Amino acid sequence: MNISAVCLAFALFSHVFLSAQTDKGGNTWYFGNKAGLRFEKDGPVTLTDGQMNTVEGCATLSDKDGSLLFYTDGITVWGKDHKPLPNGTGLRGNASSTQSGVIVPDPADAMQYYVFTVDVMGGKAGFCYSKVDLRKNSGIGEVTTKNIPIRTMVTERLTAVRHQNGRDTWLVVHGIGDEAFYAYLLTSSGVATQPTVSMVGTKHDGGEDATIGAMKSSADGSQIAVAIKSKKIVDLFDFNNATGTLTNPIVLFPGDDGLTYGIEFSPSGRYLYLSTGSSKNVMQYDLLAGSEQAIQKSGIKIGTTESWCGSLQLGPDRKIYVSGFDLDHLSRIEQPDNAGTDCGFVVNAISLKSGRSQLGLPTFNQSYFIQEKFTSDAGTFTGKVERGKTFILTKILFESGKADLEPTSFTELDNVAKVLRTKPELSIMLTGNTDNVGNKSDNLDLSLRRANTVRDYLIKTGIQAERLTTKGLGMANPISTNSTEEGRRLNRRVEMKVL
Numbered sequence: 187m188n189i190s191a192v193c194l195a196f197a198l199f200s201h202v203f204l205s206a207q208t209d210k211g212g213n214t215w216y217f218g219n220k221a222g223l224r225f226e227k228d229g230p231v232t233l234t235d236g237q238m239n240t241v242e243g244c245a246t247l248s249d250k251d252g253s254l255l256f257y258t259d260g261i262t263v264w265g266k267d268h269k270p271l272p273n274g275t276g277l278r279g280n281a282s283s284t285q286s287g288v289i290v291p292d293p294a295d296a297m298q299y300y301v302f303t304v305d306v307m308g309g310k311a312g313f314c315y316s317k318v319d320l321r322k323n324s325g326i327g328e329v330t331t332k333n334i335p336i337r338t339m340v341t342e343r344l345t346a347v348r349h350q351n352g353r354d355t356w357l358v359v360h361g362i363g364d365e366a367f368y369a370y371l372l373t374s375s376g377v378a379t380q381p382t383v384s385m386v387g388t389k390h391d392g393g394e395d396a397t398i399g400a401m402k403s404s405a406d407g408s409q410i411a412v413a414i415k416s417k418k419i420v421d422l423f424d425f426n427n428a429t430g431t432l433t434n435p436i437v438l439f440p441g442d443d444g445l446t447y448g449i450e451f452s453p454s455g456r457y458l459y460l461s462t463g464s465s466k467n468v469m470q471y472d473l474l475a476g477s478e479q480a481i482q483k484s485g486i487k488i489g490t491t492e493s494w495c496g497s498l499q500l501g502p503d504r505k506i507y508v509s510g511f512d513l514d515h516l517s518r519i520e521q522p523d524n525a526g527t528d529c530g531f532v533v534n535a536i537s538l539k540s541g542r543s544q545l546g547l548p549t550f551n552q553s554y555f556i557q558e559k560f561t562s563d564a565g566t567f568t569g570k571v572e573r574g575k576t577f578i579l580t581k582i583l584f585e586s587g588k589a590d591l592e593p594t595s596f597t598e599l600d601n602v603a604k605v606l607r608t609k610p611e612l613s614i615m616l617t618g619n620t621d622n623v624g625n626k627s628d629n630l631d632l633s634l635r636r637a638n639t640v641r642d643y644l645i646k647t648g649i650q651a652e653r654l655t656t657k658g659l660g661m662a663n664p665i666s667t668n669s670t671e672e673g674r675r676l677n678r679r680v681e682m683k684v685l
Contacts (some may be wrong), residue, residue: 201378211291212554213252213502216264217244218509221541225252225502234540237268237499242496242546243279243286243342247299249272256318256327257548260286260303263318265326266624271318273329279313284342284400284447288549290355294374297321300460301329302336304344307394308362308557312338315377337368338379340523341390343412348553350407350428352669356549358401358410358430363391369430382430387423388437392416399447400497402447406558406668408661409473410623411458413446420446420460422473422481424625433446434625436478440469440485447545450498450506452522453555453624456662457529459488459506459519461495468508468519474630481627489518489531502556507536515544573612576683578665582611582640584678586623589635591643599640600680603647613653615683621674622661634658640680655685 206327214233216222222233238244240259247255254266260279279286283306292298298402299318305311313336322328326349335372340359347356347369365388368381399413407427413420425431430579440446444462451458458471468491473482491510498519499507506519507530515537518532581598584591591599606612618637620629637656658672667673 196618201231209250209554210252210502211248211250212246212548212550214246214248214254214257215548216246216257217547218538218544219542221538221543222534223501223507224254229411229503230501230536232539235268236452236541237264238262240281240286240546241544242402243283243304243547244281244300244548245287245289245547245550247289247550255299255320256289258287258289258301263301263316263327263329265323267326269326269457271327271329272323273332274318276332276575277301277303277316277329278305279312279316280306280309282306284398284546285344286342286546286548288344288346288357290346290357290372290551292317292374293353293355293372294376298330299342300372300377302344302346302357303333304340304342304359306342308339308341308397310338312336312342313340313359315414317637325401336370337381337684340368342460343397343399344549345401345403345405345410346549346551347410347425348551349405350669352667356427356430358403360390360401360412362397363389365389367432369432371430375609384430384432386432387412387421387435388414388417390414391653395445400449402449402451403552404451405453405500405552406593406622406661406664407553408668409451409455409626411449411460413449415447415463416461418444418446420449420458422458422471426623434627436481438471438482438485438497440467442467444495447497447507450500450502451552452506452684453504454523454662457522459498463489463496464494466491466493466495466510468498468517468583470526470529472525473626474662476629476630481551486526488519488527488529489517492533494545496543499547499550500552502649504555507547509543509545509547511543511545512559514541515539516543528635549595573684576681579640579680579682580676582680583675584636586621586674587632589632589639591639599643600647603644605647606644606653613655613685615685616654616656617681617683618658618675619663619665619679619681620658620661621677622664622668623674626660630658630660632658633660636678637680641656660666 263274395416444465448461518535618633
């Protein structure tokens with residue numbers, strides 16, 4: 187009998203992903219001096235109809251189909267007709283604030299939007315919100331509520347993070363002269379009056395420059411990074427998007443004379459990129475390098491811009507765009523989930539035509555750039571088991587935070603052992619994975635322990651140890667949403683690659 191021709195059936199799902207951006211709220215950008223981009227299927231298209239001229243902070247929002255709703259520099263709100271909205275001037279942000287504003291839909295009303303703003307260099311206006319009602323002004327919108335104070339004495343840093351429930355939003359700001367992060371939850375009832383406070387990380391002190399630099403979350407909301415210009419460092423944290431707390435600080439020192447300013451995570455959250463301002467460099471750090479020291483040592487320069495390097499922003503195309511001061515183009519990181527210079531940093535990647543890049547790019551709720559991955563539901567896989575194929579062991583599951591197999595796992599593991607006994611010429615690589623709950627370094631270790639648990643079980647069934655190798659990817663490779671318990675359960679898994 188020719189064993190290689192035998193069709194073997196076992197309960198595995200083929201490793202096929204369908205990737206979908208569920209909300210195109212981040213598909214249109216206006217920034218800098220009348221610069222703009224619209225992201226389409228074939229890539230970004232340059233826009234020259236914007237009326238905004240801002241040195242730094244700005245925000246834009248599109249509808250779920252990617253059509254422009256409105257944009258702001260934190261002071262003026264322009265509608266989709268590129269005219270200031272009624273009552274849309276005099277907001278209390280600042281065009282020279284790193285992240286002067288961010289726009290967030292009202293969870294209670296699909297036609298209303300919050301515009302959150304922060305003042306420049308700790309200015310007295312602090313952290314405020316205004317509201318836009320798209321029912322007004324023939325559907326273009328009107329600012330109906332303006333400059334409601336939330337907190338004074340905050341830095342120029344502002345980020346929006348989707349709550350784990352997929353409905354509410356955290357707005358995170360930082361105090362001046364201390365270690366305090368303030369996470370305010372926006373729900374259908376409005377903005378919470380009492381924030382979740384995390385006293386963690388580096389003090390934001392040392393004069394006005396301590397207020398400058400971006401704060402950004404990963405797209406899945408599990409990590410937050412903060413650039414502190416005055417100290418030439420970046421603080422990295424785990425973020426619990428169910429409770430609003432920040433934990434496990436790691437300090438990154440780029441190690442040159444530049445002033446840290448821009449921040450961005452790769453689409454998977456594995457790599458962190460930062461800009462070093464006056465030295466014009468862009469750095470990459472591998473957040474799955476292992477220990478805190480290993481993450482710190484993983485830093486590598488991947489490119490240099492032509493002028494003072496400003497903001498970094500992930501796009502709907504899963505590429506990272508890089509601003510340089512007073513340039514007619516943007517640089518771009520082509521494959522940000524690749525290590526080192528393989529990420530493909532390109533200077534002058536996209537022309538802005540008559541527009542000019544300054545220091546800022548739009549601030550978004552980063553969840554707009556989640557591209558959820560789902561396995562194709564192929565049922566029972568039937569076919570040849572060949573070298574190079576990867577299978578998701580969908581019935582081999584683990585409890586949250588543990589490497590112990592759930593009882594439903596053993597039938598599938600016995601099927602895998604049966605296949606391996608039938609084809610003794612093949613070896614396999616077992617790759618462990620986790621959801622996004624918990625510390626990134628702990629999850630890296632947990633994922634390896636999960637792979638080793640599967641390996642140990644297969645050895646007990648009689649499979650030779652030398653045929654089984656293992657590795658862990660932590661939370662870097664989800665196959666489902668981490669916004670639901672069922673999705674997180676599917677992400678706590680092991681994959682098998684035939685070698």
